[in-house]
Amino acid sequence: MALPAKQQAKYWGIAAVVFFAILWVLGDTLLPFFVGAAVAYFLDPVADWLEERGLTRAMATVVITLVAILVFAAAALVIIPTMAEQAVNLFKTAPEIMDRLKSSLTSRFPELIASGSPVHNALTAAGQTIQEKGGTLLQGALSSAASLLNIAMFFVVVPVVSFYLLLDWDNMIAKIDDLLPRDHAPIVRKIFNDIDATLASFVRGQGTVCLILGAYYAISLMIVGLNFGLVVGFIAGIVSFIPYVGAIVGGVLSIGLALFQFWGDWWMIAAVFAVFQVGQILEGNVLTPMLIGNSVGLHPVWLILALSVFGSIFGFIGLLVAVPLAASLGVVIRYIAAQYKDSRLYRGLTGRDAP
Numbered sequence: 001m002a003l004p005a006k007q008q009a010k011y012w013g014i015a016a017v018v019f020f021a022i023l024w025v026l027g028d029t030l031l032p033f034f035v036g037a038a039v040a041y042f043l044d045p046v047a048d049w050l051e052e053r054g055l056t057r058a059m060a061t062v063v064i065t066l067v068a069i070l071v072f073a074a075a076a077l078v079i080i081p082t083m084a085e086q087a088v089n090l091f092k093t094a095p096e097i098m099d100r101l102k103s104s105l106t107s108r109f110p111e112l113i114a115s116g117s118p119v120h121n122a123l124t125a126a127g128q129t130i131q132e133k134g135g136t137l138l139q140g141a142l143s144s145a146a147s148l149l150n151i152a153m154f155f156v157v158v159p160v161v162s163f164y165l166l167l168d169w170d171n172m173i174a175k176i177d178d179l180l181p182r183d184h185a186p187i188v189r190k191i192f193n194d195i196d197a198t199l200a201s202f203v204r205g206q207g208t209v210c211l212i213l214g215a216y217y218a219i220s221l222m223i224v225g226l227n228f229g230l231v232v233g234f235i236a237g238i239v240s241f242i243p244y245v246g247a248i249v250g251g252v253l254s255i256g257l258a259l260f261q262f263w264g265d266w267w268m269i270a271a272v273f274a275v276f277q278v279g280q281i282l283e284g285n286v287l288t289p290m291l292i293g294n295s296v297g298l299h300p301v302w303l304i305l306a307l308s309v310f311g312s313i314f315g316f317i318g319l320l321v322a323v324p325l326a327a328s329l330g331v332v333i334r335y336i337a338a339q340y341k342d343s344r345l346y347r348g349l350t351g352r353d354a355p
Helices: 005-025 027-052 057-108 118-148 151-167 169-178 185-224 229-239 245-261 266-291 300-314 316-341
Strands: none
Touching: 005 300, 005 316, 027 057, 027 151, 027 169, 027 185, 027 316, 057 151, 151 169, 185 229, 185 245, 185 266, 185 316, 229 245, 245 266, 300 316
16 A cells, blocks of 8 residues: 555655755765766766667776776876966966056046056956965865865776766666656656756756867867967856856956957957857857757756755755756656646636636
């Protein structure tokens, strides 16, 4: 005999509280396992694709692992050192950029930028703060990450966890399905299939879009000759995870740097602007329809709210689980709304659809 709905809700509520309590207490310890699970989830379709072409699951996992090691090694040897150097130089150059901006404003708006004026003081303080706090921020990020988890151990645990989860992914899904309550298994499967579709469209699709856009912006800006183009492209690609934000942040940052570097050479400034315009056209007309399609994604406001809430409560681990939890909550809310519209509470005693 099935348990009453009230008692089921109590048990599932207790399970949710226990999950969030574990996440809050062991968040730092669980970090490499969540990252490893995210990597395995991201790469599972690749493994399935290789299996369809004759490879066993073990061979597919080994091939993916070897390619990932080669890509990471190339990034560690070539891209990451250059990016770190450009980031440090960008912070060091900030006061000079602010001085250049003040000089330009002084020649055009002498009253506005006069010594001692609020604008003058604000620009001076901004340049000094970026220079003084920028390096501290980078160092603090690294030291805090080291305090959360030993960096070397992190880079050992994540690949190992990813490898074994990717190898046994289908078996794990089958075992989880076998544990579902039999009375509710069809509904639970439907909800989780919808969640998977949302995550696949947003995390896998948008993640791939971010990688492509980041590479495009970085390479294009470096070809144009913009200083710190690799860092700007990386930033624009990462924040492209939130639609339109990447282009706005990257565009403002790159055009600001272009004005400082190419002042008077308007064609070069226009070229930097064109890079981001082409990126927007590429994202909206090619990448997003091809990689994400028309499947249900996450609204930018919902995503920002989830990142803010879970990040403030659970720290960095909260940022990792924010998107899947936001997707899950969105699917559950849509399911509840559908059930409500099919209920007497919405349809009324007549059973007819509301006008």
